[in-house]
Amino acid sequence: MMMVELGVSSPLAAVVAVLGLEWSYTLRNVVAGAAVLGVVGGVLGSFATLRRQSLLGDTLAHAALPGVCIAYIITGSRESLPLMIGAGLSGLVGTLFYLLITRTTRIKDDAGLGIVLSTGFGLGLLLLTYVQNTGGSGQSGLDRFLFGQAASLVRNDVITMSILGAIALATVVLLFKEFKLLSFDPDFAASIGYPTTMLTILITALLIVAVVIGLQAVGVILVVAILIAPASAARQWTDQLSTMLVLSGLFGAVSGAIGAILSSQITDLPTGPAVVLIATTLTAISLLAAPRRGLLWAAISRRRHRQRVQLASILHDLADAAAGEAGAVIPLTDLQAKRGVPGRLMTRQLAMLASRGLVARSINGREGWSLTAAGAEATAEASRRERVWKQYMARQMDLPVDAIHYDATEIERVLPPEALAMIEAELRAEDAAAIGRASDVVAGPPRRPSRPTARPGQAP
């Protein structure tokens, strides 16, 4: 490399070494260029993934390669602007070809993308070989368009990329509302008079711009990563489209910049793979650690749920065994026999309940536990919710399946307010009737006594 000789052997060492680097002309260009392509790719990639068209980005990129070669053959220039224009036009032709074959024949979307991608790439490689052979090996430097070479960026390249990127981003800001509706519900958008075909062409053209910006730095083969990975990572952290776009742009810029620095420091490491690895790492971290959507979060909440169910069961057991007698002490051995859980686990769970003031321990000869007043109240409330739930489940067997896994503690989340009020009124009437008869209240559902799929005490 033309940079300082570092003698680094690992990417990590390279990053650290960068801190001691001279903030040189080349490094500035590399970082600025990679950041620009990261921001633009991240923002437009978000729309592409939400519209389920991320592979269109990949196809565009591969279809752009012939354009790069043809532009070079015609102009003989290594300047980035003519090459970018060639790439953009070629990507556009690829898109139109894709639309043509999927709309007029029975070829499906994925096959259509595959055809355009492979044809474009094949043609591109053919032309690349031709250029290399006629102009002397490596003369054209076009091979940097395959895997990307951020270090080859000069100031003019970065300026061109920045102008194109700014136009693309400004369009997104201006048409944010329109693009959002187009992505979420295109039929509705068309029904209120949005020119959806024109908007689709526009958003695809912007995607082409994003790809073209990234070609020299990241290469046709891997530029798709800067479209998909930051968007997927950003989606994990937010439920708002605007926030997602900002985050995605940020993730894109960070991966672009770090990847470019790495590749400029490590001999023979193309920029594309470096950027891909950084972006994918960000995505992996997001998939794991993001609140609510992340895998870790899911595991923790599953664990919490199981524990909540188990704690509720213990309270129920205590209430059952007490049979209405306030403060009745139940021997630990009885509780253990009923639950069939390991003794240590039960002791720990009882201690947890005690720390919340729901149960009290008493040692009178042998260990026993009783419900406190607060514990009795909590148990009664849980029973009430469960009864509402049971009643609802029995009545409304056409409840959508996705709603059934909730347990009764989240009842407001599933039941519409009218239903909740209606069933509660019904239960009150039932209770009043039962008291009138002075007989046992049978909480079982009036008909179809099928067992509810999920309720406290029956953890999946």
Add this chain to the structure above:
Amino acid sequence: MSTVQTSDLGVIPATLVESQRRRSAAPTGDETVATGPPPVEIRDLTVAYHERPVLWDVDLTVRPGKLTAIVGPNGAGKSTLIKAALGLVPVAAGWVKIFGEPFAEQRRLVAYIPQRGSVDWDFPTDALDVVTMGRYGTLGWFRRPGKRERQIAMDKLRQVGMADFARRQISELSGGQQQRVFLARALAQEADLYFMDEPFAGVDATTERAIVELLQELRSQGKTVVAVHHDLNTVDDYFDDVALLNVRLVAYGPVDDVFTHANLHATYGGRIGFLSGGPAETSAAVAD
């Protein structure tokens, strides 16, 4: 007692049952038609995909201020009829007029609820934001929705019993709640004519009741509703008029007149055996 129990729908608010009884008792067939052009006028409409006709020569003039159901077997072109009226699918022949003019000139008078399954509910947005989309048509290019739009959207969410869910991510809503959000979005369009594609599909019974009440409220305000409907057992409960469709229009008119066994047979062929197991009222209506 505030509720009545029926054999297959679970709990129904007593007031609702009353209002339905009153309505069934009133004559619905031969009221004088209101002045002005009809909400929907369809002439000689033919739509084809890859040369296979989906709709064939359909003529239909929807009565104003009525709830009209479009029923028919799978692949009968029910959704396509609505989409053709809204200009969402290319028309091979014929034309559609909305209140006497082409749809493109009457968009502000029309609200549309697509099938719930047609969108990705994991899209990063919340209930209030989706309902606000109902105002986009009147907002114009580039302008962002502001306080006024969100206020209207919030009112509509309240109207469908979803005020507490305004900031809930839409993937965390149940099927019935998602359908309510779509309804609220259509209400936010503040239209005179409502096209609904399967509004009752996949919703819980309580939401179904709430939607029915909302439809009746729209009718009482003089609005016209055209809905694709899949449950033959509830057609005579929920709707005034019915269009029986199977590529061709088999019959159209007041439910009491055209929702007959002969017409159903002509629409569904031999596939209506399940009707005999339905509630007594429906069987009676069908046997007329």
